[in-house]
Amino acid sequence: MRNKVEVKNLNLYFGEKHALKNISLGIPEHSVVALIGPSGCGKSTLLRSMNRMHDLNSTVRIRGEILLDGHNILHGNTNPVKLRRRIGMVFQKPNPFPKSIYENVAYGLEINGVTEKDKIREMVEQSIRGSSLWDEVKDDLHKPALDLSGGQQQRLCVARAIAVEPEVILMDEPCSALDPISTAKIEALILRLKERFTIVIVTHNMQQAQRVADYTAFMYLGEVIEAGRTADIFGQPKQDLTRNYVSGHFG
Amino acid sequence: MKINVYLADRLASILFQVAGWLSVAILFGIFALLLFNGVKAFAHVQPSEFFLGTIWNPAAYDRPQYGIISLIFSTLLITSGAMLIAVPLGIGTAAYLAEMAPASVYRFLKPAIELFAGIPSVAVGFIGITVVAPAIARIFGLNNGLNALNGSLLLAIMALPTIITVSEDAIRAVPTTFREASFALGASPWVTLRRVTLPAALSGILAAVMLGFGRALGETMTVLMATGNALAFPNGFFDPVRTMTAAIAIELGETARDTTHYYALFAVGAVLFVISLVVNVLSERLARRFRYKNE
Numbered sequence: 001m002r003n004k005v006e007v008k009n010l011n012l013y014f015g016e017k018h019a020l021k022n023i024s025l026g027i028p029e030h031s032v033v034a035l036i037g038p039s040g041c042g043k044s045t046l047l048r049s050m051n052r053m054h055d056l057n058s059t060v061r062i063r064g065e066i067l068l069d070g071h072n073i074l075h076g077n078t079n080p081v082k083l084r085r086r087i088g089m090v091f092q093k094p095n096p097f098p099k100s101i102y103e104n105v106a107y108g109l110e111i112n113g114v115t116e117k118d119k120i121r122e123m124v125e126q127s128i129r130g131s132s133l134w135d136e137v138k139d140d141l142h143k144p145a146l147d148l149s150g151g152q153q154q155r156l157c158v159a160r161a162i163a164v165e166p167e168v169i170l171m172d173e174p175c176s177a178l179d180p181i182s183t184a185k186i187e188a189l190i191l192r193l194k195e196r197f198t199i200v201i202v203t204h205n206m207q208q209a210q211r212v213a214d215y216t217a218f219m220y221l222g223e224v225i226e227a228g229r230t231a232d233i234f235g236q237p238k239q240d241l242t243r244n245y246v247s248g249h250f251g
Numbered sequence: 252m253k254i255n256v257y258l259a260d261r262l263a264s265i266l267f268q269v270a271g272w273l274s275v276a277i278l279f280g281i282f283a284l285l286l287f288n289g290v291k292a293f294a295h296v297q298p299s300e301f302f303l304g305t306i307w308n309p310a311a312y313d314r315p316q317y318g319i320i321s322l323i324f325s326t327l328l329i330t331s332g333a334m335l336i337a338v339p340l341g342i343g344t345a346a347y348l349a350e351m352a353p354a355s356v357y358r359f360l361k362p363a364i365e366l367f368a369g370i371p372s373v374a375v376g377f378i379g380i381t382v383v384a385p386a387i388a389r390i391f392g393l394n395n396g397l398n399a400l401n402g403s404l405l406l407a408i409m410a411l412p413t414i415i416t417v418s419e420d421a422i423r424a425v426p427t428t429f430r431e432a433s434f435a436l437g438a439s440p441w442v443t444l445r446r447v448t449l450p451a452a453l454s455g456i457l458a459a460v461m462l463g464f465g466r467a468l469g470e471t472m473t474v475l476m477a478t479g480n481a482l483a484f485p486n487g488f489f490d491p492v493r494t495m496t497a498a499i500a501i502e503l504g505e506t507a508r509d510t511t512h513y514y515a516l517f518a519v520g521a522v523l524f525v526i527s528l529v530v531n532v533l534s535e536r537l538a539r540r541f542r543y544k545n546e
Contacts, residue, residue: 051435085437095428098451107446108436157432164436 003067004029004168004198005050010064012045012054019045021222023064027168027215032190032199034213034230036206038250041219043202044092047170050200051087052080068168085112088166092173094153096145096160101128101137104145104156108164127163131155132189151182158189162197169193171201175208187212206246210234218242282524289518292317295511301518305484307498309512317515319522321484325399325492326523329474330467332403332488333410337467338460340407341414345459346444348415349422368412372472379405379477393489397479400488405473410463417462421455422448454537461534465527471496495523 005027012020020042027033035043045054052073054060065072073083096104105124114120124141128134133155137148145156154174161169171190175183190199190212203209209216210230217227218237226233226242237243244250292301296317304318344364348357383404384396425448433443449456471494479491480501493501499516506513 053431053434056431056434081437081439083437084435089431089435091428091431091435093428095426095432097429097432097447107433108438111436111438111442111446160432160436 001028001031003027004069005200006065006067007046007050008065008067010046010049010062010066012042012049012063013061014057015059019222020049023224025217025224025227027198027200029198030194030196031214032194032201032212034209034216035200035202035219036204036209036216037219037225037245039204042222043219044172046219047172047200047202049074050168050170051084051089052078053089055080085164086166087168087170088161088164089170090154090157090161090172090174093177094150094157096148096153096156098144098146100142101145101148101156102141105160105163108160112164123163127159128156130162130193131159132185132192133159149182151178151185154178154182154186155189158186158193162193166197168198168200171199173202173204176204183208206234206248218245220245282521285517285521285524288514289521290514292511292514292518294514296515301515306482307493308482309502309506309515315512317511319495319519321482322493322495322498322519323522323526325478325485326468326494326496328399328485328488328492329402329406329478329494330464332399333406333467334460334464336403336407337410337414337463341411341459341463342418342449342456344411345415345418345422345456346449349419350440350444350448364412364415367408368416370409372409372470373476375405375409376473376476379473384477391489395479395491397477397491398489399478399485399492402474402478402492402494403488405477406467406470409470409473410467413466414459414463417459418452418456421452421459424455425451454539457537458534461530461537465530465534468527468530469496469523471500475500495519499523 003026007023007025007027010020010023011018023046025046035046037043048054049062050066050073054062062074064074066074068083068086072078097107099107102124105127106120109120109123114123125134128137133152136152137156145153148156154177158169158174175186178186187208190201193199194214201209201212213230215228216230216233218225218233218239218241220241226237226239233242234246237246301317301319303320304316305320305324306316306318307321308316348360348364352360379401380397384398384401387396387398387401387404388394389396429447429451430443433447434440438446474492474494475497478494478497480493480497481491482493483490485492499520502512503516506516
C-alpha cells in the first residue's frame with residue numbers, strides 16, 4: 001500500500017527545546033495509524049505538524065519534510081489554509097462551536113465555498129449520519145451543540161471534520177474525555193471511516209490502539225522508537241523500550 | 252485568640268456589607284433627590300410642555316420655555332454619532348490587539364490606549380476647541396466648527412478606550428479550541444475571527460458598546476466646551492447643540508434656588524438618570540441572553 005503521508009527526518013523545536021528528533025514515518029493510505037507513548041513524548045506535537053497547527057505558535061521551528069501525496073507540506077509555498085481542507089482534525093476535548101448542531105457542520109461547507117442551501121442541507125445530513133449521530137439529533141438540529149453530551153459532541157466534531165471531505169483525519173486522543181460507551185462508539189466509527197479516509201490517531205490507551213489501528217508507532221522522548229503492524233508492536237516488539245512500554249512497565 | 256479572629260471576621264463582613272448597601276442607598280438617594288426636586292417644576296410647567304416641547308429657553312424674559320426634547324435629541328445625536336465612529340473602530344482595534352498584533356506592537360499600543368482613558372475630559376475639550384473644531388470648519392467650509400460633529404468625534408475618542416479594553420477581554424476569553432477547530436476546517440484567520448471568535452465574544456462586546464455608550468451619554472465637560480451650546484433645536488451634525496449634561500452644568504450655577512428653572516434642571520437630571528439606567532439594564536440583559544455555556 002502506498003503512503004498517503006510520509007514524514008522524513010522531521011525535527012521540531014519549541015524555542016530551545018528539541019521536541020521531535022529526526023522522525024521518519026509512513027502513513028499508508030486508507031489505514032489507521034496509532035501514535036502511542038508516554039505523556040510528553042511528542043505524539044501530539046507530531047500529529048499537529050501534519051496539518052501545520054504549529055503555524056499559530058511563533059516559537060516553533062521545524063526542519064525536515066512531511067509529504068502528502070509526495071508534496072512537501074512544510075514548504076513555504078504550501079498554503080496552510082488549503083492544506084487543512086485536505087487534512088482534517090478532531091481534538092482531545094470535544095470543541096463544537098457555540099452554534100447550533102446544524103451550523104457546526106454547515107460552517108466548514110460554507111467557508112469552503114458551498115453556497116446552495118439544499119446542497120448544504122444534504123451534506124450536513126450525510127456527515128451526521130456518517131458519524132453515527134443522526135438518529136440521536138435529527139429532530140434537534142437547530143438546538144445548541146453545547147447541549148449535547150460529551151460523546152455526542154465528539155461525534156459532532158467528527159461529522160464537522162468529514163463534512164469538508166478531507167483525505168486524512170488527525171485525531172488527538174479523541175476519547176480521553178469520554179466514558180467507555182461513548183469511546184466504543186467512536187472506535188466503531190473510526191473503523192468505518194477508514195474506508196474513506198486515512199486516519200492518524202494519538203492515544204494513551206494501548207487497548208484502543210490494538211482495537212482500531214492497523215499500524216502503530218511507539219514514541220519516546222521525541223523519537224519514534226519502533227513502528228510497524230500493530231500486532232507486531234504489541235506481540236513481538238524488537239526494542240526493549242517498546243516491550244517495556246506495551247507490557248505496562250512504565251508510561 | 253480564636254475569639255479575636257472570629258470577631259475580626261464578623262466585623263469585616265459587617266463593614267463590607269454596609270459598604271455594599273451604602274452604594275445602593277446612595278444610588279436611590281440621588282434618584283430620590285432628583286425626583287423630589289424635579290417634580291416641583293411641574294407646579295408651573297405643564298408635563299406635556301416639558302416632555303414634548305422642543306424649545307429649551309428657561310431664561311427667556313417674556314415667556315420661558317422648558318421643552319426637554321431639544322436637549323434629549325442633542326444628547327442622542329452626539330452620542331449616536333460617537334457610537335457610529337467608536338463601535339466599528341473599537342471592535343476592530345480590539346480584534347487586532349487580541350488576535351493579530353505582534354508582541355512588540357502590543358507592548359506599545361496597549362498601555363497607550365489605557366492611558367487614553369485617563370485623560371481629563373477638560374483636556375479633550377481643549378483639543379476640541381483648538382484643533383478639531385477649526386479642522387471641521389475648514390474641511391466643510393463652515394465659519395465655526397463648534398457643533399454636534401465635533402462633539403461626536405471627541406466623545407468617540409473618549410469612549411474608544413472603554414470599548415477597546417472590554418471587547419479585547421471578551422475576545423481573549425473565547426477558548427482557543429474554537430479557533431483551532433475553525434482553522435482545522437480550512438478557515439482563514441479573517442473568516443475565523445468574523446464567524447467564530449467575534450460571535451462567541453458577542454456578549455462581552457455588547458457590554459463594551461453599552462459601557463462606551465453610557466460613558467458618552469454622561470460626559471459633560473467636553474460637550475460643554477466643544478459643541479457650541481446653542482439652544483436652538485439642531486437640524487443635523489453641523490449645528491451647535493446643548494446636551495442635557497451641558498444644560499445642567501451651565502445653568503444650575505446661574506439659577507436662583509427654588510425657582511421653576513432650578514427645579515426643571517433637576518427634572519432633566521432625573522430623565523438623564525433614567526436613560527442611563529435603561530442603557531445599563533439593557534446591556535445586562537443582552538449580555539445574559541448571548542452568554543453561552545463555556546465549558
